[in-house]
Amino acid sequence: MEQRIIHACGHEQGHYLTGFDSQQERKVKWLKTTSCRDCFVAEKRAEEAAAAALSNAAISHLDLPPLTGTDRQVSWASTIRTKRLAVLINSNSGVDCYACLQVTDAKWWIDRRDLTDVDLMAAAAQASEVQSATAVTASITDMHRTA
Template sequence: MEQRIIHACGHEQGHYLTGFDSQQERKAKWLKTTTCRDCFVAEKRAEEAAAAAFSSAAISHLDLPPLAGTDRQISWASTIRTKRLAALTNPDSDANCYACLQVTDAKWWIDHRDLTDVDLMAAAAQATDIPGVTGVTA
């Protein structure tokens, strides 16, 4: 049964609640303490934008080469590269991300987005044939 709920943000939204009456009441009570879907999405987008701005500021001193790939790949890979390089170049990190700076293939960044920092640098060194950086340590 659909119920109109006024959320904590003040917006009203329809929710389809199922179950016994007591379950529906409990769910409706909980929903009143949360933000509506639109406010939730807007909040998450603002958090992502703030994180992206922070990452961009952290690597603004780097001269990054343009990425190669399709427009969609470049857009996604740019976000990944910015976030990962910001993590690698923070003051608390001893990582040398020179090899990562040389990788310009957008698909490579997308395919390697889930690697640890050490594995990412090793894969970048292998992809760019940089001597002196040895294999992956797990």
């Protein structure tokens, strides 16, 4: 049965409640102490924006190369990269994040977004080695073509 609840934020919202009467009463009591859906979403977006601003400030001194990928990948990966680099820089002040700074593939950041800091650093070092080896191979190939 749907009940109209006035939330702590003052907005009224309909909720479909099921269960025994005692369960519904308990749920109504709890819902009255929470924000409505719209206010909850607005609060979360504001928190995310504040966290993003802090992350951006923490890495503003870094000269990050642009990410490559589709527009959606780049947008998502930029958020991931900024957040992860800010955490690495703030929590491990002695850690060399150089390998992470060199990774420009948006898909790489998205695929590794759930790695621990240690695993992320190791994956970045490995990716950096592969990228360096590829660059050396390309330059050797170019030298052979011009010779």
